Amino acid sequence: MTDIIDGEKLRQKYLRKGMLPTIFCAGCGHGSAIDYVLRAIDELGLDMDKVAFASGIGCSSRIPGYLNADGLHTTHGRALAFATGLKAANPDLTVIVFTGDGDGIGIGGNHFIHAARRNIDITVILLNNFIYGMTGGQLAPTAPLGSIASTAPYGNIEDAFNICELAKALGAAYVARWPIHYPYQPIKSIKEGIMNKGFALIELMSPCPTAFGRNNKMGDVDVLWRWYEEHSILVEDYERIMTYGTEEEKEMVRGKFQIGVFQNVRKEGFFERNDRLIQRLIAEDDARWAKEGK
Numbered sequence: 001m002t003d004i005i006d007g008e009k010l011r012q013k014y015l016r017k018g019m020l021p022t023i024f025c026a027g028c029g030h031g032s033a034i035d036y037v038l039r040a041i042d043e044l045g046l047d048m049d050k051v052a053f054a055s056g057i058g059c060s061s062r063i064p065g066y067l068n069a070d071g072l073h074t075t076h077g078r079a080l081a082f083a084t085g086l087k088a089a090n091p092d093l094t095v096i097v098f099t100g101d102g103d104g105i106g107i108g109g110n111h112f113i114h115a116a117r118r119n120i121d122i123t124v125i126l127l128n129n130f131i132y133g134m135t136g137g138q139l140a141p142t143a144p145l146g147s148i149a150s151t152a153p154y155g156n157i158e159d160a161f162n163i164c165e166l167a168k169a170l171g172a173a174y175v176a177r178w179p180i181h182y183p184y185q186p187i188k189s190i191k192e193g194i195m196n197k198g199f200a201l202i203e204l205m206s207p208c209p210t211a212f213g214r215n216n217k218m219g220d221v222d223v224l225w226r227w228y229e230e231h232s233i234l235v236e237d238y239e240r241i242m243t244y245g246t247e248e249e250k251e252m253v254r255g256k257f258q259i260g261v262f263q264n265v266r267k268e269g270f271f272e273r274n275d276r277l278i279q280r281l282i283a284e285d286d287a288r289w290a291k292e293g294k
Ligand code: SF4
Pocket: 023, 024, 025, 027, 028, 029, 030, 059, 060, 129, 133, 134, 207, 208, 209, 210, 211, 212
């Protein structure tokens, strides 16, 4: 079993001290996300010179700036487009993207769809706090029905985007969702996502006491964590209840956030197909040249 690295060693080994402290508000979940990703990297024994990060704009997208590794802090919603280019230019890199629900699914939704359907070998850590935190608390497409945002002062009337269901439907190789206050499961999922040679989405429900919490009278982090507990259910339990439960039990879990691993499959990705295509074209070219006697 790998030795568990303590927090101080983790900071010394992986963080850029000149960039600290972080911009995160008290009670924000994003610091835990950094911790989990670095622990996953450490436990996998990855060489940080062969890891590169990419992000768009938003609180979570500031994360690569704190990490002592190469990173791209890009334009709003475009992290996956840049990350795809990065991976294509250097397939040996482990490419990890930090994005938020507003950045990655609102503004960058189209890039998300296409990166997932191409099954590009990238690991996406999507910090879902149900709101645009950095830019003023506007309504995000993940916001629960009825929730309050600066652009929805009377309550959200739109159904929420289920990011994991979308990624799964698009054929992403690895898809998981965990609340940020579960420490071990996210680390395990991040490791599994990095090891899977395909598109990996790890959605972490990360509390934003400042924008989402304050607007929704859940400004204390323990209130948000309790809300996560009360509104989430393991995907296995959800499916069991929906198959064998009584109508009353089904009604109690309907609408809860399902958490867990939704998909973990080994399937051919974009780069493998691209390599095969190149090999085929070279072989066809060689055969044509040989036939023409050149
Ligand atoms: S605004 Fe929200 S998401 Fe951004 S740092 Fe503060 S608590 Fe975190």
